[in-house]
Structure formats: C-alpha cells, structure tokens
Amino acid sequence: MIYGSRMSGLLYLSPYLLGLAVFTLFPFVASLLLSFSDYRLQDPVSAAQIIGFENYQAMLHDRTFGKSLLVTLVYVFLTVPLKLAFALFIAFVLNFRLRGIGAFRTAYYLPSILGGSVAIAVVWRYVFAGDGLLNQAFVLMGAAPINWLGEPAYAMGSIVLLRLWQFGSAMVIFLAGLQGIPTDLYEAARLDGASAWQVFRRITLPLLTPVIFFNFIMQVIQAFQEFNGPYVITGGGPLKSTYLLPLMIYEEAFKYFEVGYASALSWALFVLVALFTALAFRSSKYWVFYAQERGEGDKS
Amino acid sequence: MTRSSVQLAGVSKQFGPTRVLGGVDLRIEPGEFIVFVGPSGCGKSTLLRLIAGLEEPTAGRIHISGRDVTHTHPSKRGVAMVFQSYALYPHMSVAENMAFGLKIQKSPKDEIDARVRRAAGILQLEALLDRKPRALSGGQRQRVAIGRAIVREPDVFLFDEPLSNLDASLRGQMRVEIARLHAQLGTTMIYVTHDQVEAMTLASRIVVLNGGRIEQTGTPLELYHRPANLFVAGFLGSPGMNFLPAQLMSHHSQAVTVGVRPEHVALCTSEDGLPAEVALVERLGGEALAHLRIGGHAVVAKLAGDIALAARDTVRLQIDARHCHFFDGQGNAMTAPA
Numbered sequence: 001m002i003y004g005s006r007m008s009g010l011l012y013l014s015p016y017l018l019g020l021a022v023f024t025l026f027p028f029v030a031s032l033l034l035s036f037s038d039y040r041l042q043d044p045v046s047a048a049q050i051i052g053f054e055n056y057q058a059m060l061h062d063r064t065f066g067k068s069l070l071v072t073l074v075y076v077f078l079t080v081p082l083k084l085a086f087a088l089f090i091a092f093v094l095n096f097r098l099r100g101i102g103a104f105r106t107a108y109y110l111p112s113i114l115g116g117s118v119a120i121a122v123v124w125r126y127v128f129a130g131d132g133l134l135n136q137a138f139v140l141m142g143a144a145p146i147n148w149l150g151e152p153a154y155a156m157g158s159i160v161l162l163r164l165w166q167f168g169s170a171m172v173i174f175l176a177g178l179q180g181i182p183t184d185l186y187e188a189a190r191l192d193g194a195s196a197w198q199v200f201r202r203i204t205l206p207l208l209t210p211v212i213f214f215n216f217i218m219q220v221i222q223a224f225q226e227f228n229g230p231y232v233i234t235g236g237g238p239l240k241s242t243y244l245l246p247l248m249i250y251e252e253a254f255k256y257f258e259v260g261y262a263s264a265l266s267w268a269l270f271v272l273v274a275l276f277t278a279l280a281f282r283s284s285k286y287w288v289f290y291a292q293e294r295g296e297g298d299k300s
Numbered sequence: 301m302t303r304s305s306v307q308l309a310g311v312s313k314q315f316g317p318t319r320v321l322g323g324v325d326l327r328i329e330p331g332e333f334i335v336f337v338g339p340s341g342c343g344k345s346t347l348l349r350l351i352a353g354l355e356e357p358t359a360g361r362i363h364i365s366g367r368d369v370t371h372t373h374p375s376k377r378g379v380a381m382v383f384q385s386y387a388l389y390p391h392m393s394v395a396e397n398m399a400f401g402l403k404i405q406k407s408p409k410d411e412i413d414a415r416v417r418r419a420a421g422i423l424q425l426e427a428l429l430d431r432k433p434r435a436l437s438g439g440q441r442q443r444v445a446i447g448r449a450i451v452r453e454p455d456v457f458l459f460d461e462p463l464s465n466l467d468a469s470l471r472g473q474m475r476v477e478i479a480r481l482h483a484q485l486g487t488t489m490i491y492v493t494h495d496q497v498e499a500m501t502l503a504s505r506i507v508v509l510n511g512g513r514i515e516q517t518g519t520p521l522e523l524y525h526r527p528a529n530l531f532v533a534g535f536l537g538s539p540g541m542n543f544l545p546a547q548l549m550s551h552h553s554q555a556v557t558v559g560v561r562p563e564h565v566a567l568c569t570s571e572d573g574l575p576a577e578v579a580l581v582e583r584l585g586g587e588a589l590a591h592l593r594i595g596g597h598a599v600v601a602k603l604a605g606d607i608a609l610a611a612r613d614t615v616r617l618q619i620d621a622r623h624c625h626f627f628d629g630q631g632n633a634m635t636a637p638a
Contacts (some may be wrong), residue, residue, distance in 0.1 A: 184387035187354050192401030192452075193375030202400075206391040291390035291434065 035264035041257035048260070055264035065265070067240050068248040074156065075244055076223040076276075079163045084215055087167040088208075091174035092200075105175070112168025121162065121232035125149070128158045128233065149234055152241030159229040159242050170215045177211030178204070209288045217280055224273045245269050303330035304365040304378065304455035304488050306351060311360035313346050313512075320346045321512045323360070328490065328505075333482050336492045337499040338509035338535070344492045345460055347509070351490060352381050352458050365455055375401075380449035381458040384465065386441045388433040394444050395420075395429040398451045419450040422484065423477075439470045446481070459491040463498065475501060496536050500524070508532050530631035533559050539589060541625070542599045548626070556634065559625035562589065565601035566618045567609075573616025581609050592617070 010017075035055055039048035059065050094105050114120050127133045128148035135145035148154045181204060189199045205212075227246040230236055236243035236251075245265065253262035306328040313321040321343040328334050336344035349355045351362060353374030362370045369377045388397050395416055402412045420426045423443045433441055442462060449457055459478070463471045479502055482489055493499055499506050500520045508515040508523065508531070516528040520536075527533035533541045541559045548554045567573075576592040576599065583605060590601045590609055594617070601617070609615070626634040 182385065182387070184383050184385045185389060187374075188381070188383060188387040188389070188448075189400075190354070191352065191374045191379070191381055193373075193404045194400075198404060203389060289391040 031263040031266050034260050035267050037260045037263075039260045039263075041253065041259050051260070055261050056268070058261065059264060059268060064240065064243070064248065068243045068245050071156070071241060071243055072224065072245045075160065075163075075226065075242075076220060078156075078160050079223050079226075080216065080219045082160070083164050083167055083219055084170060084212065086164055087170035087215070088174050088212075090167060091171045091178055092204075094171070094175060095178045105172075109168040109172060112166045112171075118228055118232055120165075121228050124158070124162050124229070125233045150238055152239055155234050155238055155242050159226075159233055162229045162233065163223065163226065170219060173211055173215055174208070177208050181207050206289050207291065210290055213280070213284055213288045217277055220276050220280065221273055224269060224276075245272075303486055305330050305363075306456055306488065306490065307361075307363040307366075308347075308351075309361045309363070311347070311350060311362060312358045313343070313350060313355060314358040319512060321350075321357075324512075324514055326507060326514065326517065328488060330488055331486050333479075333489045333491065333502055333504045335499040335503035335506050336490065336509055337494065337496060337506055338515075340494065342509040343512040344494075344509045348381075348458050348460055348490060348492045351377075351456070352379055353377050354381075375405075378455035379458055380452040380454035380456075381460065382442075382445045382449050382462045384461040386433070386445040386465075388441060388444055388448070390433050393430050393432055394425060394436070394447075397433070397444060398448045401448070401452050415451045415453070416447075419447040422450060422481070423447045438466050439474060442466065442474060443477070446478070450481075450485070455488065457487055457489040459489065461492055461494070464493070464495070471495075471498075478502060496538065500536070506536075508535060510535075526633070527559075527625065528633050530557060530559070530627050533625055533627070533633075537561055539600045539602070544594070544597050544599070555629060557627040557631070559627060560599075560619050560623060562600045562602040564620055564623035565592075565599060566620075567601070567603065567607075568616050568618035570616065570618070573618050576615055576617050578609055578611055578613040578615060580611055590615075 034048070036050055036052060037048040038051045038054075039045060090108055094101060094108060098104075111120075125132075129135075130145065130147060130150070132148070134148065138145050146154060148158050185203055185207075186199060189203050194202065225246055226244055227250065230242040230244050230247050231250070234242040236247045246269070249262050249265045249269065252258045252265060306326075308324050308326045311321060311324045312319070324343075324347060336347060338344050346355060350357050351364075353369070353372060357370065360370075361368055364377055364379070389400060392400065398416045398419060399412045402415065407415075416429070417426075420429055423446060425440070425443055425447055428436060428440060428444070433444065436444065442465075445462070462478075463474050466474060475498055478489075478491075482502075491498070491502060503520055505517060506520055506523050507517045510531050515535075516523055516532045518526075523532055524536055527536065527541075530543070534543070539562050541561050542565065544558045544560075546556055546558045548556050574594055576594045578590055579593055579598075580591040582589040582591070586605045588603045588605050588607050588609070590603055590607075592599045592601060592615070599617075603609070628634050
C-alpha cells in the first residue's frame with residue numbers, strides 16, 4: 001500500500017522531475033564537464049579534448065572577462081540597492097489604506113510581468129535611441145539631445161533603469177511583509193511619541209529585515225543573470241560598458257562557438273553568485289531579525 | 301506620577317455609517333480604578349482608544365486633568381496603554397522595550413536607566429531585562445507591557461483586555477498584581493474587560509456599556525445589588541440572575557419581571573413554597589448549582605455543595621422578597637413594591 005502510494009506520488013512528480021533532469025541537472029553537469037574541455041559548437045562532442053583548467057587559466061588573462069566582470073559587479077551594486085529601495089518605497093506608499101488601492105497595486109505590479117521581456121527591452125531601446133522618445137521630449141523642451149546608448153555611463157544608466165522598472169515582485173513581497181507587522185506596534189510607538197520617520201526606522205525596518213534579506217538574495221541572483229536588457233538595448237556596448245557576464249557567456253558560446261570557454265565562464269558566474277549569497281547569509285545574523293524562533297508559534 | 305481625573309462629555313464615535321458610541325458622559329476621579337465592562341461590540345475598547353488618542357471622537361470632548369486633550373497627540377496626553385496583544389517590540393530586549401518611549405523623548409540616559417530599573421523592580425523583571433520578548437512566557441510578556449507603561453510615569457493607565465490572552469490561573473495571578481500595582485502607585489487606571497470577575501474584583505467603579513451607551517456606573521457591589529436595569533442585572537453575576545415574569549397585584553396587575561440571584565433561591569419544606577422540578581445538579585465542590593423548572597421557566601439555585609438532590613426530584617422553593625428585583629416593561633429597575 002505504502003509502495004503503491006509512493007509510486008503514484010512519484011508519478012505525479014514525474015513531469016517536474018523530468019523537466020528538472022533534462023533542463024537543469026543535465027546542463028548543470030554537462031557544462032561543468034565541458035568547462036574542462038576545448039569543445040567548440042561546430043565540432044562533434046567526440047572531437048572535444050579534455051584540457052584541464054586551461055579555460056579557467058585563460059579567463060585570468062582575458063581582458064574582456066576582466067572588463068565584463070567589472071561591469072557586472074557595477075551593475076549588481078547599482079541595481080540591487082536601488083531596486084530594493086525603490087520597491088520598498090512603493091510598497092510603503094501602497095500599504096496605506098486608500099480608496100481603490102487594489103487597482104494601484106495591480107497597476108504598479110504590471111511592469112514586472114512585462115518588464116523582463118524582450119518586447120519591453122525593444123520599447124526601451126526606442127525610448128533611449130538617438131532619435132527616441134526621450135530625446136524628442138528633450139528637444140521639445142529646448143534641451144540638447146543626449147546620446148543615451150552611445151555614451152558608456154548613460155548606456156549603463158539605461159539598462160539599470162530598465163531593471164529598476166521591474167520592481168514589482170520585490171514590491172509585492174515587501175507589501176506582504178509590511179502588512180505582517182501588527183498595527184498594535186505602530187500604536188504603541190505612537191503612544192511612545194515616535195515620529196513617522198522614527199517608527200519607520202526603529203520599528204518597520206527592523207521587523208522587515210527577513211523580507212529585505214530574502215529580496216536581497218533574490219535580486220542579487222537575478223541581477224547577476226541579467227541578459228535581455230543589455231542584449232537587446234545596447235548589445236553590450238558601447239566599449240563593452242554594458243557587457244554583462246551572461247552576455248559574454250552567450251557570445252562566447254553562440255557567436256564564437258567556444259562552448260568550453262563559455263561553460264567555464266558560466267561556472268565562474270555560478271561561483272560568484274554562490275559567494276555573494278553565502279556572504280549575505282553569513283552577514284544575516286548581524287542584521288536580520290526574526291520575531292520568532294524557528295518553529296515557534298505565536299503562543300502566549 | 302500624578303493622580304488625574306478624566307472627563308468625557310458627549311463623546312460619540314462613528315465608523316462610516318456605524319455608530320459605535322453615542323454621547324458618552326463620564327467623570328473619572330483621580331486615583332480611581334475604573335473598569336469598562338460589557339459584551340463584545342459594546343464600544344468599551346473604542347472608548348479606551350478615544351481616551352488614548354488612537355481614535356478621534358466624532359463628537360464630544362475629552363479632558364484629562366482638566367486639560368482638553370480631544371485633539372492632542374496620544375504621546376502628549378499623559379497616558380500609557382497596555383495592549384491586549386502586549387504589543388512588545390519583538391526586536392528589542394525587555395529593557396529596550398521599556399526604555400523606548402523615554403529614548404524617543406530624549407530623556408537623559410541615567411534617568412532612563414533609573415526608571416527602567418524601578419519599574420523592573422516593581423514587577424520583578426530584573427532578571428529578564430536582556431531577554432527578547434520571544435524568550436518570555438505570556439505572563440512575563442504581560443508584565444513587560446505593564447512595565448513599559450509604568451516607565452512612562454503616566455497620569456492615567458489604560459488597559460485593553462490585558463489578561464485575555466492568559467490562561468485562567470495566570471489570569472488570577474496577574475489580576476492580583478494589577479490590584480497591588482494600583483494600590484502601590486495610586487494612579488488613575490482605566491481597564492477594559494469582558495470578564496466580570498476582573499471587573500468585580502479590580503474596580504473601584506464599574507462602567508457597564510451596552511450598544512455604545514453607558515447602562516450604569518457604580519461600585520461593584522452597587523451594581524450587583526442595585527442594578528439599574530435588566531441588562532446590568534443579567535450581565536453581572538455568575539451564574540446570571542434568574543428572571544421570571546410576574547404581575548404586581550398591588551399595582552393593578554402590572555406586568556413586571558422579577559429578578560432573583562441564584563444564591564437567594566433556597567429550598568424549603570413548607571407547603572407554601574414554590575413547587576419546582578430539578579432538571580440538573582452541577583456540583584462545584586463548595587456549592588452546587590441546581591437547574592430547576594418552575595412552570596415553564598428555568599431557574600438556577602446556588603445551594604450547599606453536599607445537598608442531597610438529584611435530577612427529576614420535586615422540591616419547594618423559597619425566595620426572600622427582600623432580595624427580589626423588579627423591572628418594568630422597559631426593563632428599568634423599579635423601587636421595591638410594598
């Protein structure tokens with residue numbers, strides 16, 4: 001009987017397990033193996049030679065990789081705090097009990113559904129193009145047009161903005177976190193004479209740290225993986241100023257057919273993300289506050 | 301801490317179309333322990349929150365120590381509140397919770413420490429000062445919540461059903477502690493509860509609320525012995541007062557309701573006694589509650605614990621007229637008829 005139910009359980013899980021095996025586990029293992037090979041996309045796999053750590057050593061001398069790594073780190077360091085702050089701000093505003101607040105919440109969430117898509121990136125490119133919407137507006141107001149996508153600093157700004165625009169999912173999680181803070185605490189703080197800023201700083205923010213932590217981890221991982229924005233809008237340029245690592249991995253594999261090297265790059269990115277995540281978890285005990293012990297209910 | 305009066309004049313509160321309180325007038329003398337009691341939804345918590353300043357009245361004025369505080373910020377009213385949920389800041393230690401208000405007001409550090417230590421001493425919290433609320437039991441959390449109020453040295457303490465989250469034995473214990481605290485501090489206290497035992501044991505005066513109105517105000521014994529109407533008579537006392545329909549022969553057969561408390565219903569052997577049938581006997585040890593039927597009406601009698609009585613017995617009852625309450629058709633108490 002137990003055996004039977006276990007089998008039927010596995011059967012229900014099988015579509016997911018199959019997908020996991022084919023699309024996650026297999027590429028995961030394959031890319032690790034390929035990263036130690038000189039496999040090129042146009043050759044048969046059987047022609048690939050094991051070359052040990054050569055790909056990883058090559059990375060150390062590859063100035064493009066150095067540049068790409070730097071650009072990626074700048075991108076992550078810019079987008080993650082900005083996006084978290086922006087999402088928290090919007091969540092805070094949308095947490096007020098106002099008439100029609102549900103409609104506002106939906107409206108603010110919409111960009112997140114669309115924001116990551118190629119279509120929006122295309123729209124974005126149109127907005128920031130030399131004769132794009134933004135410059136047309138500038139000209140109308142009598143200002144000189146700006147070469148948004150041609151100047152390295154502005155180009156990075158454009159793809160950072162595109163990412164900020166997708167604040168919805170982080171915002172929804174912040175909103176849930178804000179709504180989980182008991183109103184009694186705010187009332188107690190009011191009686192204690194705390195100002196709105198003091199309440200936010202001393203009550204809301206500390207109680208929100210688990211949610212901030214979760215959002216931080218998710219945003220770091222997502223930012224390291226950003227591809228669509230720079231690929232469609234800037235193509236990594238100008239002067240590789242928006243050449244994020246995922247873009248470099250893509251080009252190494254599918255433009256230069258250096259799958260072995262691209263795999264090694266992927267693993268370098270994976271280690272980087274893992275490192276940042278581990279650091280975040282390590283630091284969490286100093287700044288993340290959990291109101292309850294694990295497994296403890298709200299018994300009194 | 302000073303002893304302050306609280307005065308409510310025509311205080312009303314409406315939430316949208318719902319009227320929660322209608323024209324409440326009440327004067328609370330300095331040092332009194334006032335208990336607002338009433339069924340759920342009677343407006344007692346709203347009244348407390350209006351005094352705290354957490355809600356604004358729709359109409360009427362609120363004075364504390366003679367000062368009009370109707371539109372004064374909660375922190376400037378000289379009140380401290382103990383919440384039903386304790387509302388302790390979960391990320392702060394016990395000491396930080398107690399000190400928070402004083403820190404916000406930028407009190408000197410020495411004074412904050414001294415006040416926190418004094419409050420901790422009163423409530424025996426010294427050993428817990430470094431703990432976080434999650435590491436405390438329900439009773440300890442409640443004491444911290446009270447400590448946080450004491451530290452502020454308010455003119456008026458407000459308690460919003462502070463014991464309702466505790467189990468019965470702890471509730472009894474905390475009740476005694478709160479009574480002791482009032483005796484020790486002498487500060488005006490306003491306490492909301494739906495538990496009449498808390499109301500009876502703690503209050504110097506009880507305010508019975510129903511449907512957003514004050515039904516009666518008075519000392520616990522006044523309310524118990526001289527209820528102004530059927531509602532108060534039925535609400536206070538456990539088990540509740542027995543009510544029987546009757547006609548007053550001396551008043552042209554006026555239809556009235558006679559109320560008698562279970563402890564004033566006695567058994568008798570005389571043939572003049574009211575015949576009744578025993579439906580059920582609940583034995584509580586020291587006393588027994590006999591559920592009786594007189595005609596079609598249920599009556600509860602509080603009798604000696606070892607009384608020899610069983611279901612389906614027939615007994616005769618004696619009710620002392622001096623202990624009977626009479627209520628007119630509107631439910632208002634009548635002076636005892638001759």
